[in-house]
Amino acid sequence: LAKMSGGGSTLLGYIGIDTIIEQMRKKTMKAGFDFNIMVVGNSGLGKSTLVNTLFKSQVSRRSAGWARDEKIPKTIEIKAVSHVLEEGGVKMKLTVVDTPGFGDQINNDNCWEPISKYINEQYEKFLKEEVNITRKKRIPDTRVHCCIYFITPTGHSLRSLDIEFMKRLSHSVNIIPVIAKSDTMTIEERLEFKQRVRKELEMGGIEVYPQKEFDEDMEDKSDNDKIREAMPFAVVGSDKEYQVNGKRVLGRKTAWGIVEVENPNHCEFAQLRDFLIRSHLQDLKEVTHNIHYETYRAKRLNENGGLHPITCNDTQESNL
Amino acid sequence: MAVQTQQKNLEGYVGFASLPNQVYRKSVKRGFEFTLMVVGESGLGKSTLINSLFLTDLYSGEYPGPSHRIKKTVQVEQSKVLIKEGGVQLLLTIVDTPGFGDAVDNSNCWQPIIDHIDSKFEDYLNSESRVNRRQMPDSRIHCCLYFIAPSGHGLKPLDIEFMKRLHEKVNVIPLIAKADTLTPEECQQFKKQIMREIQEHKIKIYEFPETDDEEENRLVKKIKDKLPLAVVGSNTIIEVNSKRVRGRQYPWGVAEVENGDHCDFTILRDMLIRTHMQDLKDVTNNVHYENYRSRKLAAVTYNGVDNNRAKGQLSTKSPMAQMEEERREHVTKMKKMEMEMEQVFEMKVKEKVQKLKDSEAELQRRHEQMKKNLEAQHRELEEKRRVFEDERANWETQQRLEQQKVEASRTLEKNKKKGKIF
Numbered sequence: 001l002a003k004m005s006g007g008g009s010t011l012l013g014y015i016g017i018d019t020i021i022e023q024m025r026k027k028t029m030k031a032g033f034d035f036n037i038m039v040v041g042n043s044g045l046g047k048s049t050l051v052n053t054l055f056k057s058q059v060s061r062r063s064a065g066w067a068r069d070e071k072i073p074k075t076i077e078i079k080a081v082s083h084v085l086e087e088g089g090v091k092m093k094l095t096v097v098d099t100p101g102f103g104d105q106i107n108n109d110n111c112w113e114p115i116s117k118y119i120n121e122q123y124e125k126f127l128k129e130e131v132n133i134t135r136k137k138r139i140p141d142t143r144v145h146c147c148i149y150f151i152t153p154t155g156h157s158l159r160s161l162d163i164e165f166m167k168r169l170s171h172s173v174n175i176i177p178v179i180a181k182s183d184t185m186t187i188e189e190r191l192e193f194k195q196r197v198r199k200e201l202e203m204g205g206i207e208v209y210p211q212k213e214f215d216e217d218m219e220d221k222s223d224n225d226k227i228r229e230a231m232p233f234a235v236v237g238s239d240k241e242y243q244v245n246g247k248r249v250l251g252r253k254t255a256w257g258i259v260e261v262e263n264p265n266h267c268e269f270a271q272l273r274d275f276l277i278r279s280h281l282q283d284l285k286e287v288t289h290n291i292h293y294e295t296y297r298a299k300r301l302n303e304n305g306g307l308h309p310i311t312c313n314d315t316q317e318s319n320l
Numbered sequence: 321m322a323v324q325t326q327q328k329n330l331e332g333y334v335g336f337a338s339l340p341n342q343v344y345r346k347s348v349k350r351g352f353e354f355t356l357m358v359v360g361e362s363g364l365g366k367s368t369l370i371n372s373l374f375l376t377d378l379y380s381g382e383y384p385g386p387s388h389r390i391k392k393t394v395q396v397e398q399s400k401v402l403i404k405e406g407g408v409q410l411l412l413t414i415v416d417t418p419g420f421g422d423a424v425d426n427s428n429c430w431q432p433i434i435d436h437i438d439s440k441f442e443d444y445l446n447s448e449s450r451v452n453r454r455q456m457p458d459s460r461i462h463c464c465l466y467f468i469a470p471s472g473h474g475l476k477p478l479d480i481e482f483m484k485r486l487h488e489k490v491n492v493i494p495l496i497a498k499a500d501t502l503t504p505e506e507c508q509q510f511k512k513q514i515m516r517e518i519q520e521h522k523i524k525i526y527e528f529p530e531t532d533d534e535e536e537n538r539l540v541k542k543i544k545d546k547l548p549l550a551v552v553g554s555n556t557i558i559e560v561n562s563k564r565v566r567g568r569q570y571p572w573g574v575a576e577v578e579n580g581d582h583c584d585f586t587i588l589r590d591m592l593i594r595t596h597m598q599d600l601k602d603v604t605n606n607v608h609y610e611n612y613r614s615r616k617l618a619a620v621t622y623n624g625v626d627n628n629r630a631k632g633q634l635s636t637k638s639p640m641a642q643m644e645e646e647r648r649e650h651v652t653k654m655k656k657m658e659m660e661m662e663q664v665f666e667m668k669v670k671e672k673v674q675k676l677k678d679s680e681a682e683l684q685r686r687h688e689q690m691k692k693n694l695e696a697q698h699r700e701l702e703e704k705r706r707v708f709e710d711e712r713a714n715w716e717t718q719q720r721l722e723q724q725k726v727e728a729s730r731t732l733e734k735n736k737k738k739g740k741i742f
Binding site: 042043044045104105106107109152153154155156159160161164181183184186187252253254255256257258259260263265266 | 425426427470471477498503570574
């Protein structure tokens with residue numbers, strides 16, 4: 001007989017509480033889940049290639065029909081492309097939001113505004129659905145769970161545009177900075193550059209994901225500290241395969257060697273992938289939902305006293 | 321009337337074939353000047369490339385390059401270095417442009433650069449128009465290396481704007497920076513894309529001249545096919561296959577700077593220093609400088625009628641008259657100086673004259689006083705003399721009287737004696 005008490009009590013037999021994990025797993029597998037990732041950076045930094053490499057399929061906008069040497073657009077556009085990926089019985093609806101034209105103009109003032117607007121629009125959509133009287137069973141989640149910001153590998157420091165963007169958006173979305181095209185730098189240059197970027201982020205008060213304030217317990221903290229020490233990840237993307245030592249690997253072939261994408265000695269792509277997909281995917285979604293979305297919701301409900309029109313109409317309808 | 325030049329054969333050895341040697345010796349003695357400008361966003365490896373090209377540490381630990389110093393606005397900085405090789409001296413000036421393209425809003429970031437180039441042209445124009453032209457230092461920009469970021473896509477709007485504005489002012493040589501980012505296929509595609517865009521926007525980059533020499537032509541054609549040159553810079557020496565080469569060490573290999581298969585650095589170096597340096601200077605002098613000059617002077621003569629009173633940069637006269645004016649200016653300046661000096665001189669003279677007059681008057685006074693004294697003395701003396709004379713006269717008369725008396729008494733005595741006789 002199990003006793004119900006406030007503190008932990010020893011069980012006298014096997015009940016089966018732990019099967020709840022299995023039940024959750026089955027449900028999640030059937031329902032599938034959404035993941036929205038946004039990539040931001042100057043054109044030519046390999047954003048689309050990286051996303052393709054991350055998800056091992058042609059999911060970027062490029063593959064959806066746009067040519068490689070398309071002209072740089074005059075204003076920033078937001079292009080979202082969705083795919084459904086399946087692995088091990090788990091379905092994931094992956095949406096990649098691309099931002100061509102970011103930082104490419106001569107005058108880049110306020111180029112972060114269209115992006116900020118898009119993010120807030122997604123929050124707004126979700127909020128409207130939530131506030132509805134008759135809610136859908138599963139609200140379609142188009143909120144941006146993660147924004148990968150691509151840093152140009154100058155080898156010196158962050159550019160003013162980088163700092164401006166990250167400052168403004170780190171409070172509304174999870175930002176993960178990565179150093180793009182890191183095969184430009186030797187190992188020493190890379191270490192130096194990373195140190196300098198970390199220092200500049202600290203000086204600017206920019207909190208990138210994983211944020212220190214949301215560490216729940218010691219275990220989380222130590223894990224995340226390790227990751228924070230290694231950020232920003234220096235990555236190389238590629239969707240071409242080459243033969244190295246009898247193995248087929250993804251890489252880039254230059255005249256002096258082959259850069260292996262998944263070799264931890266060459267670049268930190270594997271680390272980024274593990275971090276992003278294999279360990280922190282759910283956490284990203286949770287932080288977006290519990291913190292960023294809640295902040296937006298609180299702000300929204302505090303101004304103008306909230307969203308009246310929808311609730312009024314529905315009440316009248318239901319009364320009739 | 322055109323003079324007909326005939327070609328004649330020489331019957332013996334005259335010796336003017338040694339003319340090139342004389343020119344060579346003179347130029348070696350004089351030394352050469354070359355000014356190179358590097359433009360590009362920060363972090364594209366400009367300083368490293370300059371160090372690699374000239375095998376000197378122009379930017380080193382003690383004098384860090386502009387990239388290590390954060391700039392808020394676009395600056396134009398010059399550094400000079402004197403390089404000697406094989407008895408030939410080269411005064412190399414590197415003009416760097418830190419801050420270019422680094423701000424969030426980069427509109428008109430090319431303006432300081434254009435102003436700098438124009439100011440160098442203007443200096444040269446002024447020194448050419450001077451009457452005394454013995455020293456004419458040539459600080460005009462002979463070549464501008466423009467660094468394109470290796471995005472792999474094409475030119476950025478900033479690149480296009482910049483090159484459009486500068487291709488008529490200076491020899492623009494576009495380079496693909498940090499070329500070890502690109503694989504050979506990506507590089508080829510990128511180059512083609514860039515050349516396409518350059519032609520589309522009608523940008524006139526520096527063109528290598530055709531020569532009569534067949535072999536040189538082949539080299540030139542090879543270079544033309546590889547434009548824009550994709551370069552990698554490095555000054556660290558690494559051992560590869562027991563050979564010491566300059567390169568960048570990666571975990572997957574070493575990118576050698578001087579290997580023609582890895583990047584186009586050797587082509588750039590040869591072209592810039594070994595074969596086309598003089599041609600760059602010539603094109604700057606004959607084409608860009610002449611363009612600037614005719615534009616400037618045409619503006620002058622066009623505005624001559626309207627802005628008679630315009631002062632400042634535009635003068636209102638033709639070059640000959642400008643020279644005259646210069647000379648007149650010079651002369652008036654000299655006159656003014658002369659006048660000033662004369663004034664000063666006069667003042668001094670007046671002072672002196674006054675002083676002298678004063679002293680003269682003083683002397684005169686003293687002189688008069690002395691004269692008076694003298695006269696007084698003189699009178700005194702005269703008095704004394706008169707008195708003395710009077711006395712003397714008295715004494716003499718007395719003496720005479722006495723003598724008369726004595727004589728009288730004597731004669732009496734005589735008479736007495738005589739009388740006795742009687």
